[in-house]
Amino acid sequence: MTALTPADLIRPEIRALSPYHVPDATGMIKLDAMENPYSWPAELIDGWLAVLRTAPLNRYPDPQARRLQARLREAMAIPAGAALILGNGSDELIQLLILALAGSGRAVLAPEPSFVMYRSIAAFVGMRYLAVPLRADDFGLDLAALLAAIDRHRPALIFLAYPNNPTGNRFAAQDIRQVLQATPGLVVVDEAYFPFTDHSFLQSLPEFDNLLVMRTLSKMGLAGLRLGLLAGAPRWLNEFEKLRLPYNINVLTQVSAEFALVHQTVLLEQADRIRASRAALFAALNALPGMTVFPSEANFILVRVPAGQANRLFESLREGGILVKNLSATGGLLQDCLRVTVGTVEENQAFLAALAAAL
Ligand SMILES: *Cc1c(COP(=O)(O)O)cnc(C)c1O
Numbered sequence: 001m002t003a004l005t006p007a008d009l010i011r012p013e014i015r016a017l018s019p020y021h022v023p024d025a026t027g028m029i030k031l032d033a034m035e036n037p038y039s040w041p042a043e044l045i046d047g048w049l050a051v052l053r054t055a056p057l058n059r060y061p062d063p064q065a066r067r068l069q070a071r072l073r074e075a076m077a078i079p080a081g082a083a084l085i086l087g088n089g090s091d092e093l094i095q096l097l098i099l100a101l102a103g104s105g106r107a108v109l110a111p112e113p114s115f116v117m118y119r120s121i122a123a124f125v126g127m128r129y130l131a132v133p134l135r136a137d138d139f140g141l142d143l144a145a146l147l148a149a150i151d152r153h154r155p156a157l158i159f160l161a162y163p164n165n166p167t168g169n170r171f172a173a174q175d176i177r178q179v180l181q182a183t184p185g186l187v188v189v190d191e192a193y194f195p196f197t198d199h200s201f202l203q204s205l206p207e208f209d210n211l212l213v214m215r216t217l218s219k220m221g222l223a224g225l226r227l228g229l230l231a232g233a234p235r236w237l238n239e240f241e242k243l244r245l246p247y248n249i250n251v252l253t254q255v256s257a258e259f260a261l262v263h264q265t266v267l268l269e270q271a272d273r274i275r276a277s278r279a280a281l282f283a284a285l286n287a288l289p290g291m292t293v294f295p296s297e298a299n300f301i302l303v304r305v306p307a308g309q310a311n312r313l314f315e316s317l318r319e320g321g322i323l324v325k326n327l328s329a330t331g332g333l334l335q336d337c338l339r340v341t342v343g344t345v346e347e348n349q350a351f352l353a354a355l356a357a358a359l
Contacts, residue, residue, distance in 0.1 A: 013123055020120070025323050029350055031341040032325045034165070034193075034300050036221035038270045038344070044263055051259045052252065061251045068254045071261040072229055076215065082205045083237035088248045090192060090216040090228030094159070095121050096243050097188065097212075097230075101156040102127035109155035111141060113166060113327075113334050115190065118159045130155060136333055139167040139294065141175045150183045158183060161190040163197055166327055166339045168296030170197055180208045186236065188212045193298035195220045195271035196278070202231065209233050219299055221267045222260055225253045274299050278342045284352050288359060300341045302327075306359075310336045316358035322351050 007015070025032070040048070065086050078084060087093035094117055098108060102125045110118045112131035122129040132149050135142050141160075150158075158179065163170040180187050187210055189201040194215055202213050212232035217225060227249065230237065260267065282301055285293045290306035305313055310328035317324055325339040340351060 011126070013126055017120070017123060023323065027321070028318075029322045029343065029347050031343050031347065031351060032323045032339075033223070034219050034298070034341050035223050036219070036267075036270055036274065036299070037342075037347060038221065038273070040266065044266060047263075048256065048259050051255050055251050055255045057251060059251070061247050061249060061254055063246045065249045065254050068249070068258050068261075071258050075261045075264050076202065076229075078231050079203065079205050081234075082231045083234040083241075085230045085237055085240055085244060086249050087228040087230065087244075088253075089218060089226040090190065090214050090230075091117050091121075092226075092248065093214055093228050093230045094118060094188075095124070096240055097157060097186075098122055098125050098127055100240050100243050101186070103156075107153050107155040108157045108159070109149060109153065110159040111146070111164070111171075113139075113330065113332065114159065115161050115165045115192075134164075134167070134333065139164065139169050139333070141171045141179075143175045143178060146175075146179060147182050150179070154184055156185045158185065158187045159190055160187065161192065162199070162201065163193045163297040165192065165298065166300070166302055166325070166334070166337075168294055168298045168300055168302050168339075170199060170297045173199065173201075176201065180211055183210065186210050186212055188214050188230075190214045192216050192219050195268065196275055196299050197297040199297070205231060205233070209235075212236065217257060217260070221270055222257065225256055225260075227253055227257050271299075274342050277345055277348055280345075281340070281342055281348050281352070284348075285355075288352075288356060290359070300339055302337055302339050304335075304337050307336055309359075310338055313355065313358050314338060317351070317354050320354040320358075322354050324351070 069084050098121050107128040107130050108122050109130040109132065111134050119129050130149055130153055132146050133142060134140065160171060160176055191200055191213060194200055201211060205211055205213060212230055214230050216228040278296060282293055285291055285303055292304040294302045310326055314326040327334040327337045327339055
């Protein structure tokens with residue numbers, strides 16, 4: 001019998017994918033992945049290590065991560081009536097939602113451009129993906145187009161990143177309310193960048209039965225831990241909970257995140273510094289010739305460089321030891337665009353100097 005090959009067995013939609021590529025950033029100023037650039041004060045690290053010493057690695061973790069859930073509810077003021085599911089990063093929660101809702105004729109919808117994992121995970125699972133373009137001038141929601149797509153396709157699930165990645169803007173809250181009212185399906189408001197904005201839909205959960213709010217600790221300063229959360233009505237989350245793998249939040253993440261949330265003020269102060277640096281970086285980028293700089297409520301800034309220059313500028317920055325995200329190849333509204341994460345004051349200065357020199 002002839003053995004089957006990957007071409008025979010692997011689903012065509014999986015074979016068509018490329019693996020998620022993370023460039024090597026060893027020794028570089030890393031401004032490509034929305035990480036918090038600050039570390040912890042020494043005494044905080046000592047306190048954390050003391051907690052780790054007692055972590056029972058021989059035991060499976062608490063499958064519900066109850067202590068961590070209680071800390072998260074308190075730290076984020078999650079409405080009492082809402083249920084909570086934790087994920088190994090919010091990426092895992094996106095996967096869980098799509099796994100639960102995929103099926104023949106079912107579609108997932110998101111604006112374009114937005115967070116790439118919505119589309120990728122829909123492709124893994126084989127769920128139809130509908131992309132509705134954002135407005136070209138300011139990356140706002142095109143409400144008329146969105147409502148028409150909802151009416152026509154009745155998507156089971158809509159993702160709205162609030163603020164949006166990679167554009168950095170925050171959609172109008174009133175538009176999101178209209179989407180919530182118009183759609184028969186679920187709407188996930190993805191608040192990955194909540195530490196960098198003053199706006200949230202978390203307190204609106206009791207108002208909308210089809211609203212789910214997703215957050216992550218990654219952009220706040222704990223990207224290495226992999227912890228995301230989904231809050232929403234129990235009747236929905238009880239169903240999603242069935243798909244969650246029992247021990248998806250490991251022991252070290254549980255105790256470390258609990259500890260970090262007790263000392264949340266340190267992370268929130270860092271977020272405030274990042275917001276201040278964002279304003280300075282925005283002004284400095286605007287002062288460079290030929291740049292279109294888009295306002296951001298996240299910890300990164302999207303900038304459109306002079307036409308045809310994105311690849312050259314990206315390479316020049318990389319040769320100078322600075323890694324940003326080159327989105328130009330994505331095309332469409334992101335043609336000629338680079339995305340830069342807000343770093344420390346020194347990192348931002350190094351980036352600006354290298355960019356100015358390359359221009
Ligand atoms: C970074 C990001 C995430 C993923 O966060 P993880 O918790 O690290 O998986 C989700 N949504 C948006 C919009 C993001 O930018």
